[in-house]
Amino acid sequence: MNVISIREETTRTTNTTPAAVRLERVSRLYGSFVALREVSLTLPAGSSVVLLGENGAGKSTVLKLVSGLTSPSYGRLTIFGTPPQQQRGRIGTMGHAPMLYDELTGMENLTYFAQLHDLGNTRSELDAVAAAALQEVGLDPSLTRRVSEYSQGMRQRASLARVLMAEPPLLLLDEPFSNLDFGSAHGMVDRLLAYLATPGSDGTPRTLLMTTHQADLARPLAKSTVTLSAGRVASISGEMRTGDASAEASS
Amino acid sequence: MNYTRIVWAHLRKDLRLEWRTKDSLNGMLFFSLLVVVVFAMAFDPTAFPTIARQISGGLLGVAVLFSAMTALNQSWARELNNHVLDAHRLSPAPASALFVGKALANFIFVMVVELVLAPVFTLFYNLHPLGQPWKLLIILPLGTWALVVNGTFFAVLSLRTRNRETLLPLVLLPISMPALLGLIQATTAVLTGEFEPTLWIKVLVAYVIVFTTACVLLFDTVLVGD
Numbered sequence: 167m168n169v170i171s172i173r174e175e176t177t178r179t180t181n182t183t184p185a186a187v188r189l190e191r192v193s194r195l196y197g198s199f200v201a202l203r204e205v206s207l208t209l210p211a212g213s214s215v216v217l218l219g220e221n222g223a224g225k226s227t228v229l230k231l232v233s234g235l236t237s238p239s240y241g242r243l244t245i246f247g248t249p250p251q252q253q254r255g256r257i258g259t260m261g262h263a264p265m266l267y268d269e270l271t272g273m274e275n276l277t278y279f280a281q282l283h284d285l286g287n288t289r290s291e292l293d294a295v296a297a298a299a300l301q302e303v304g305l306d307p308s309l310t311r312r313v314s315e316y317s318q319g320m321r322q323r324a325s326l327a328r329v330l331m332a333e334p335p336l337l338l339l340d341e342p343f344s345n346l347d348f349g350s351a352h353g354m355v356d357r358l359l360a361y362l363a364t365p366g367s368d369g370t371p372r373t374l375l376m377t378t379h380q381a382d383l384a385r386p387l388a389k390s391t392v393t394l395s396a397g398r399v400a401s402i403s404g405e406m407r408t409g410d411a412s413a414e415a416s417s
Numbered sequence: 418m419n420y421t422r423i424v425w426a427h428l429r430k431d432l433r434l435e436w437r438t439k440d441s442l443n444g445m446l447f448f449s450l451l452v453v454v455v456f457a458m459a460f461d462p463t464a465f466p467t468i469a470r471q472i473s474g475g476l477l478g479v480a481v482l483f484s485a486m487t488a489l490n491q492s493w494a495r496e497l498n499n500h501v502l503d504a505h506r507l508s509p510a511p512a513s514a515l516f517v518g519k520a521l522a523n524f525i526f527v528m529v530v531e532l533v534l535a536p537v538f539t540l541f542y543n544l545h546p547l548g549q550p551w552k553l554l555i556i557l558p559l560g561t562w563a564l565v566v567n568g569t570f571f572a573v574l575s576l577r578t579r580n581r582e583t584l585l586p587l588v589l590l591p592i593s594m595p596a597l598l599g600l601i602q603a604t605t606a607v608l609t610g611e612f613e614p615t616l617w618i619k620v621l622v623a624y625v626i627v628f629t630t631a632c633v634l635l636f637d638t639v640l641v642g643d
Contacts, residue, residue, distance in 0.1 A: 234641075235503055251641055255509025263500035267430070269437045281426040282510040284418045312437075313499075328504070 184247030186211040186336055186373035187232055192241035194227050194397075201227040203397040204241065211246075211335070212371030214362060216384045219394035225377035226262075228394070229338045232375060233259045245336060255283060258334030260342055264325035268314035272300055272324045273307045276331060283332040299331035300324070304353055318345035326354060335366045339376035343383050351383050358387055423510045427518025434495060435526065441488035445530045448487060449480040450537065457541040467609075469542045474604035478597050480534060482564055485527050486586055489568040492523055493576050502576075506641055516636040520562075520569040527561050547610030556607065556614060559621040560600030563628065567593055570632040573639055596624045 187209040194202040202224045209215055217225045230236045231243055234250030234257065245253045259265075266275045276296035286292040297307035303323040313321060322345050329337065337358075343351045362372050378384045381391070390404035435441055456476055462469035496502040505515055538544060546553075571588045575581040599621040606614035 233507060235506060254507055257507060259503070259507055261500060261503065263503075265500050265504035267434060267495070267501060268498060269434050270430070274433070278426060278430050279504065279508070282423065282505075282508045284509065 184244070185209060186213065186246060187375060188242075188244045189228075189231070189238075190242040192231065192238045192243055194224075194231060194236070195239040201397055202231070205397070205399060206241075207392070207399075209373060209375065211373050214374040214387055214389040215376075216381070216388035216391045217375065217377040217394060218379075218381055218391055219377075219400070222396075223394040224397040225394055226340055227397075229259070229261075229340050229375065229377060232336075233257050233338050235259070253336070255332065256334050257336045257338060258329040258332060259338045259340075260325050260329045261340045262344075264313070264321045264328075266313045266321070266324055266328065269312055271310060271312055272305055272316070272320075272327075273297065273309070275313060275324065276300060276328055279328050280331060285331065295331060299327040302330070303327045303357060304350070319347060319350050322346055323350065323354070326357070330357070330361055333366060335368075335370045335372055337361070337372065337374045337376075339374070339378075341378055342376060343378060343380045351380070355383060355386055362387070418510065420511060420514055423514040424518045424521070427515050428521050431492065431495075431519060431522035432525070435522070440495075441491045441523075441526050442529065444487045444491070445484040445526065446533060449484040449530055449534050452476065452480040452483070453534065453537055453541055462542040466543060466545075470544065470547070470608040471605060473538065473542055473544060473608055474601045477531075477534070477538065477604055478560075478601040481527060481531060481561065481600075482590075482593070482597060484530055485523070485561075485564055485568055486589070488523055488526050489565075489572040489589075490582055490585060492519055492569070493572050497576065502640075512637040512640040513633045515640070516569065516573070516633060520566050520632075523565045523569055524558075524562055527565055528558065531557055531561065544608060546608050548607040548614070550607060552607050552614055552618070553604065555618060556600065556603040556621070559618065559625060560596060560603070563596035563600070563621055563624050564593055566625070566629050566632055567596070570628075570636065570639070573636070595620060596628075599624065 185208050187207065189205055189207040191204045191206055192202060193200065193204050205224075205228070217228060219225050227236075231238055232245065232250060234245070234253065243250065245257065250257065266272075270278070273293075273296055276299055277292050280286060280292045280295045285295045300307045303326050305320060305323055305327065313324065316324065322342065326342065342354060346354065358374070362374055365371050374387060376384065376387070388404060391402070392399055393401045453476065496505065505512070568585070568589055571592070572585055575584040575588065578584050599617045603614035603617035603621065606612050606617065
């Protein structure tokens with residue numbers, strides 16, 4: 167059994183605050199294939215963790231589980247103390263696909279999602295939120311091109327704008343830097359650093375869990391790293407105390 | 418969060434997507450017009466006006482149901498592109514609003530097809546209703562909604578299956594039989610004037626109430642289900 171507990175020195179959470187993410191002996195099977203084996207992981211609110219590992223190591227499975235898009239086959243998983251399905255709107259997920267409509271423009275997409283996240287009451291308020299989100303990732307809100315005509319990098323940035331616009335306290339990013347050139351990737355890192363530095367409107371520190379193959383790019387974001395291999399935690403590094411792990415395992 | 422505004426946002430998005438792609442409407446129009454023309458060629462409706470009135474309700478039902486089927490599959494396929502459906506599963510907006518918005522959009526698409534179909538039908542089959550034609554204004558929207566609300570629901574159920582194009586008709590046709598029967602019988606009653614459509618209108622109303630309620634209540638479970 168892999169038991170990892172991540173404690174941030176800088177976290178503002180108290181003992182009474184539920185962990186942002188808690189996996190307890192979580193396994194995930196797809197048919198007979200075991201994608202994740204009894205992984206235990208605790209991320210206090212405010213932590214910033216990068217998942218590393220080869221293709222098929224289980225990184226995306228962890229993100230899917232945490233987002234609530236799939237459920238554990240075994241084990242227990244809570245987000246801020248409740249099942250992920252009860253945290254809809256508080257988990258921002260950016261996956262391999264941009265989760266945007268190809269036939270709409272970036273602005274139309276974001277205005278639509280702003281309405282679903284209740285980010286404004288009037289048309290002008292929704293437009294303002296969407297335009298600001300696009301500008302923050304370096305996209306022009308007045309662009310009349312549809313998302314299908316965007317480059318891969320632009321789609322990636324529009325997807326990030328969709329996620330950050332709702333200001334979720336838990337941010338899940340799956341390979342956010344793939345398809346981005348060097349400058350755009352660094353721009354995205356800066357945007358994420360700024361986002362994580364600011365607490366949410368309810369005072370909850372923002373938590374990041376991301377996967378990447380580009381560890382160098384993720385370094386400024388990663389206060390901790392967890393390396394997965396064949397569905398198990400292979401190693402940990404950064405601001406983590408593995409001593410907590412044994413305590414948790416024995417309990 | 419205002420439920421009506423969320424439904425309107427979904428509906429407007431679907432109408433906009435259809436306006437830009439015309440994926441559903443083109444397929445539906447082509448299929449339904451083909452049915453009308455092929456049957457008009459199979460026999461001479463002008464020579465047998467009574468038979469034409471008696472079978473027109475059934476022909477209309479077949480054209481509407483099968484053309485709607487193409488639109489229903491298409492409407493959810495859009496949500497699978499770029500994994501947009503996952504964004505809906507994670508959004509705090511009520512899931513049933515997505516369902517209602519999409520069912521309304523599908524209803525509008527099928528009604529547009531029926532509006533195009535009506536004059537073509539009248540022309541090809543030389544139809545002069547002997548009953549009260551205004552009742553069609555109640556029967557057609559009711560029958561269409563009955564087919565569309567179930568179709569939209571079962572289309573999302575079959576989304577994650579490998580053969581969803583095959584599965585949808587297999588699931589939808591048996592459960593839609595009462596609605597289809599109601600639509601056909603009520604339309605035939607108006608066209609032939611031989612009996613009153615009231616009973617069949619009541620069947621349609623009951624069907625619509627029961628299945629709309631069930632679909633709206635169950636949709637959240639279906640959407641977030643693993």
